[in-house]
């Protein structure tokens with residue numbers, strides 16, 4: 483019985499480690515929810531079902547998911563909120579490279595993401611532009 487207990491803890495630790503990696507290498511100093519064990523798993527579920535896996539890996543690789551979630555506020559506005567502004571793909575590419583913090587007065591300014599590969603910026607911008615608008 484004791485052995486089983488230790489084992490299940492190991493599994494728990496392992497699955498947490500992989501969730502952290504998927505969310506951007508554990509480098510989420512801004513995430514206010516980080517200390518609660520339950521939320522990352524939930525976040526992962528939401529993100530996993532709505533963001534196509536290819537897009538998710540681009541967003542994760544470029545650290546976007548450290549600050550943006552699909553449908554709720556994190557450090558930055560959710561991708562759905564951004565989509566409601568009706569930007570074109572071209573405008574979004576420009577905003578990712580050179581954010582305009584005045585557009586989101588309730589948030590801290592986003593750092594310019596000029597280092598992100600052009601092709602990936604295009605793909606992310608196209609994806610955001612195509613999100614449903616209410």
Ligand code: HEC
Nearest residue numbers: 544545546549557558577581583585586589590591592595
């Ligand atoms: C360190 C946190 C952080 C990271 C990393 C980050 N963002 Fe942001 N983002 C923000 C914040 C905060 C805002 C709102 C304030 C602003 O626009 O400056 C924002 C705004 C935006 C906007 C809206 C711009 C506008 O003016 O309406 C887009 C689009 C966006 N982010 C996309 C991305 C993409 C794509 C990535 C990854 C390449 C990314 N962000 C990475 C924090 C971040």
